[in-house]
Amino acid sequence: MDTQRFRQRWTLALGAAIVLGASALAQAQDNSAALPPPPQQQQGPPGPGARGMDPARQLNRLARRLNLSGDQRAAIKPILEERQQKMMAIVQNQSLTQGDARAQMRAIHEDTHSRIMAVLNDQQKQQFEQMERARMNRMNNPPPPPPDGAQPQQ
Numbered sequence: 441m442d443t444q445r446f447r448q449r450w451t452l453a454l455g456a457a458i459v460l461g462a463s464a465l466a467q468a469q470d471n472s473a474a475l476p477p478p479p480q481q482q483q484g485p486p487g488p489g490a491r492g493m494d495p496a497r498q499l500n501r502l503a504r505r506l507n508l509s510g511d512q513r514a515a516i517k518p519i520l521e522e523r524q525q526k527m528m529a530i531v532q533n534q535s536l537t538q539g540d541a542r543a544q545m546r547a548i549h550e551d552t553h554s555r556i557m558a559v560l561n562d563q564q565k566q567q568f569e570q571m572e573r574a575r576m577n578r579m580n581n582p583p584p585p586p587p588d589g590a591q592p593q594q
Contacts, residue, residue: 494524495520495521498520499520502516505567506560512560512564516559519555522552523548523549523552527545556568
């Protein structure tokens, strides 16, 4: 599969996942507005969706997997932070249609991807592309549910 087609598929899948997550969040917020607030908010790590958008976690993961230099980390951090701000603005913009939101998210992802690639050396670029392909594969082929219907432990 050529790189352009791979990026398009990955971007579409990522956009769809983000839009679906945003829809679920909006629904949860609508439902929680009618309920009184819980007596005490539980502090803990964010859920899987929040981790996906956290620039610090993403930067640490990239730094570890790609062996980024300090200069590369400093260059990539604002790219990831800007992406998060733009994505959150799209999620919060209720005037956008789902198609428009997906298209804007795809454009943001492509811009972020190319800006990160520009910071990497040739070996890191190959590793980054492998990481992206593996992520797409996981998104397109989720693990099957347990045979007894129980939820997997995390």
